Amino acid sequence: MCWKPSFREVMPWRSGVLACLLGAMLSGLCAQQPAADSTSKRTVSQAKVTSNVVNNVAVQSNGLPVPFATVFNTNTGQAAVANAEGVAAVPVWGVNDTLRIQSMGYETVTLVPGTMPLNLIELPQSMVEIEEVVVQSNAVATGAMTRMTTASLDRMAAKVPVLTVETTGELLQGSGQVHLQMSQQGGISPVLRGFEANRVLLMVDGVRMNNAIYRSGHLQNAGSVDPFAVSQTQVIMGPSSVLYGSDALGGVLHFVTRQPGFSPSGLEVEGKVLGQGSTVNGGWAGHGHVSVKAPKWGALTSVSRRAFGELRMGTWRAHGDSTWGRVPWLVERIEGRDTLVANPDPHVQSPTGYDQWDVQQRFRAKVPRGYVDVNVQHSTTSDVPRFDVFNDVAGGVQKWAEWSYGPQKRTLFATNIVQGIRGAVWQTMASYQAVEESRIKRRFGQDDRITQRENLDVWGVTSVVRGQRRNVDWETGVDGQWNDVASAAKALNLVTGVTQADLTRYADGGSTMRTLGAFGSARRTWGPHTLRGGVRYSHAAVHSTFLDTTWLDLPVRTFDQSKGALTGSASWSAKWSSQLQTLSSLSSGFRHPNVDDLGKVREKNGFVLVPNADLKPEYLYTAEQGLTWSLRPQSDVLVVHAAAFASLWRDAIVQADASLAGDTILVIDGDSARIQMNQNIERAWVRGARVEVSGRLWPKTTFRSVINWTLGSSMDDAATPLSHIPPTFGVVEVARKGAMTRLSTSVRYAFAKAASDFGPGSTDNLQEALPEGSPGWATWNVEGAMQVTDRLEVRLSGLNLLDLHYRTFGSGISAPGRNLRATLSARF
Structure with a gap:
């Protein structure tokens, strides 16, 4: 049968x-x-x-x-x-x-x-797209290249419904366990357990997105993934370096896109078209994909176009400040001169608008005992204005007339070969990524527009064998990545049209980074108990060469570093009864210094970062205890998930005051700035907890409440607060699902964070908050979906319905005000 x-x-x-x-x-x-x-x-x-x-x-x-x-x-x-x-x-x-x-x-x-x-x-494939964000502990994750499982402690994985999205950031925010920092509308920088940017590993379809120039401040690269092509977002909390290598300190964000399928009965063609509109920014989106299935092969084509207008902030100022975040002036160039003109609506944040194209082509073919998958993706944006810098003042006047990220381009080619061999699975993936980033800026009142451009070629390979022997599930593999960075800069005079060379962001003589790793892990289950363990050794080498001394004469012009790192992890899970399960784990993570750490020159808020060749890898050692309790066996009437962790951060790489050839001040971009370098501080520690309570109020009505606490400080006598540590935040949600409809209402919130608890330097953007710090906030949201026919669906959302003005911690742009969003999709 x-x-x-x-x-x-x-x-x-x-x-x-x-x-x-x-x-x-x-x-x-x-x-x-x-x-x-x-x-x-x-x-x-x-x-x-x-x-x-x-x-x-x-x-x-x-x-x-x-x-x-x-x-x-x-x-x-x-x-x-x-x-x-x-x-x-x-x-x-x-x-x-x-x-x-x-x-x-x-x-x-x-x-x-x-x-x-x-x-x-x-087993049918999941029929509903963008429906879940799966959040789980690193101790129950397995699978070094792609889909993780909830293993024997599946209740440690919270599966979160998401109805409507405009960006991948909204996918993550809906979980209630991921904090987002934003410096512009096109910037999405996720924070996991107090770690951000290059200390969080981003992946798409099993390929590392993190590259040699991922910085430690705030990143917008997660926005280069098409949310309408994503079938599932997986969030792995905590150090995961054994399986994933460098950068997985706070955790892993893995975007899994839609996949081609096969049709045993013959040729099948199916697809979907989608249209979406939002009021808060006049934004719109269009998406379409077509899937062709045959007995021996399958193909899928996906195209998305998104446009975002100027973002409107909320008008209800519960925090009590009447001017915070308002935009009274705009910069216009009139008859060759920069001029401040009145903003007709100070609640509209300008410039913030941009647009983006996303294209994907996948092909899969059966081969004996397996298949071959080819995955091609391309994403490109228009210029993305960096809104937060337009608040900067130099000498009592506006500092910047222009500041944008140039078109952000990401192209991925990946080939994945999967074979069944004597009861095991052998999977090898080879990938190539071409990445282009640029920064375009011009000082107010000046004619030179400076463009810094970075082009990266990233080659990667991962080969993994996994299988089972008696009572042991095992996995072993090797991986490697090669990054080649070319950095250039030019200054264009808008009056004369003359172009000349300028100071590059990274070494103008080029930079490279090579990483190699080998790892193994195993799991054994007996009765209600499961043990897991793993180990990885990784080696990285970075090289940078500075040639031009016109703007910066470094004592050393060539930087070479070669370091290794050994990490391991172990966990024990147990089912004590039909209602109670626990998870205990010890894990370690590491991050190799990359080109951005070793060879970058950058000025922000009166500080200038210069290279330091003496950096070492940073390590994180974490102990975690979690439990899941249910009121009734095998029932979701009432379920409690709880987890607490404590992490020792050794040789943490932080930006600190330094000197260059005896000088502590450097003139850059026409301003005097305090010299800083990335340095390894001795020790710091991060600790936190999460509690999630979910249940069923009625047969078709569920509720969910999540709250997250995180603290971080150095372990010296000063106990200096660490950067990137969000205040307490979470979500409360009630949802009802019928045969043809879904409806949910939620409150997302964050507590206040005092200015004294912000990290040192400019990373936490204290200058973008109120003098006393970051105020607390809460938004009310309502979302619904109706299946009009078997093929037609309508989704409606009312977000921040009270039109509250707020900024998430660390952000340089106010969050969206009241937003009404409509999404119409049709299948064929």
């Missing part, structure tokens, strides 16, 4: 969270995995067996096996995990038993087979 569930038999993600209590992970770039074909019969014996009498059941989707899917008997508590060929040895079930089958990337299926023979179960 082959079981193919109807739509009504497919459980939504939220209802199937308990299904993988003893599960291993689907760990491939894509949900589908190597085809069993003729090999499934000889690999049946390798499936996990939890009873002496078993039935061998194959779990497939679109003609491909689903390795490591979990089959859970909700009546007996017995579970079976499919092997690499998607075959699970399921203990014989009773006539009234219920089986629940689940794997990441697929809808959960619940069935009562009774006395019917069952040898094949079809």
Whole structure:
């Protein structure tokens, strides 16, 4: 018998969270995995067996096996995990038993087979896009290249519904566990556990986005991923360097885009078109994708266009300040002279508008015992105004007449080969990324427009083998990346049209960075207990050469560094009863200094950063304790998730005062600035906690409340506060889901943060807050969706309905005011 569930038999993600209590992970770039074909019969014996009498059941989707899917008997508590060929040895079930089958990337299926023979179960791929952000601890994540699993402690993963989005930042913000910093409308800088920018690893479809010039301040690179192409966003909290290498200190943000599928029955063509409009910025978006499926191959084409107008802030000033954030003046160039003109509406933040194109093409073909996947992505923007700097004043007058990030371009080519080999899965991915970034700025009253441009070529490869032997799931692999950075700068005189060279952001003679790593991890489960452990060794080498001495004469012009790092992790999870589970973990992370750390020249708010070749890798050692408690066994009537962590940050790289050839002041961009360098401070520590309470008020109505605390300080006598540490924040949400409708109302909030708790220097943007610090805030939001027909859906959102004026901590731009958004989508 082959079981193919109807739509009504497919459980939504939220209802199937308990299904993988003893599960291993689907760990491939894509949900589908190597085809069993003729090999499934000889690999049946390798499936996990939890009873002496078993039935061998194959779990497939679109003609491909689903390795490591979990089959859970909700009546007996017995579970079976499919092997690499998607075959699970399921203990014989009773006539009234219920089986629940689940794997990441697929809808959960619940069935009562009774006395019917069952040898094949079809898992549908998740039908709803942009519906969930999966947040989990690093201790339950596995799979070095792509989809992580909730493993045997799946309740540690919070699956969060998201109805309407305009950017990837909104995907993350909806979880209630990710803080966002913004310096412009096109800037999305996620903060995980008090870490931001190059201390948070960004990935898309298993490829590292972090490159050699990811900085430690605030980044906008997460915005280069098309939110309408994302099928799932995975957030891994805490150090994850064993599996992912450098930069994964605060955690990992992994954007998984839509994937091609196969059609065993013949050629199929399907697709979707979407249109969206928002009132707060006059923004609009259009998206379309087409999927072609055949028995042996599949292809998917996706195109999105988004346009954002000038962003309006809220008008209700509950914080009591009548002028904070208002924009009374705009800069215009009139008859060759910069002039300040009155802003007709000071609540409109100008300049903030920009637009963006996103294009993706994927192709997948079956090969013997596996498949090959080709993934091509391209993203480009218009100029993105950097709004926060237009508040800067020099000599009592406006400092900048122009300041924009030039078109941000990201092109990705990735080839992923997955093979089933003797009960194991071998996955190799090779990738190339071409990245272009630029900064365009001109001082007020001056004619020279300076453009700094960086071009990066990033080559990467990862090869992983994972499998099972007796009671042990294991994984081992190697990876490497090569970054080549070319930095150039020019100054264009707007009056004469003459162009000349100018000071580059990075070494004008070029910079390179090479990383190599090897890792291994294993997991063993016996009874209610699961142990996990892993180790990684990584080596990095950075080289930068400065040639021109016109603007900066460094004592050393060539910087070379070569360092290694060894990290490990271990965790223990246990199910103490049908209602209580716990997780204890020790983990370590590291970050190699990159080109941005070692070889950058940059001025901000009276400080100028100059290179320092003596940096060492920074390390983070974290202890974490988590628990999940439910009021009733196998029920979501009331569930509590809680986790607390403490991290020791050793050799932390921070910007601190320094001297250059005996001087502490450097003239740059026409201003005198205090010289600083990135330096390794001795020690710091970060600690925090999270509590999430969720439940079911009525059969179709659920609630969720999340609150997050984070603290960070140096461990010297001064106990100096660390930068990037957000105030207490969270979300309270009530949602109702019917047969054709979904409705939710939520309050997102953050507490105040005193100025004395801001980090040193300019990273936390104290100059953009009120004198006493960052005020607390709370917004009320309502979202709804209606399935008009089987193919037509309407989604409506009212965000910040009280039109509150606020800024998230560390941001240089006010958050959007009241926003009404409509989204219409149609499938074909």
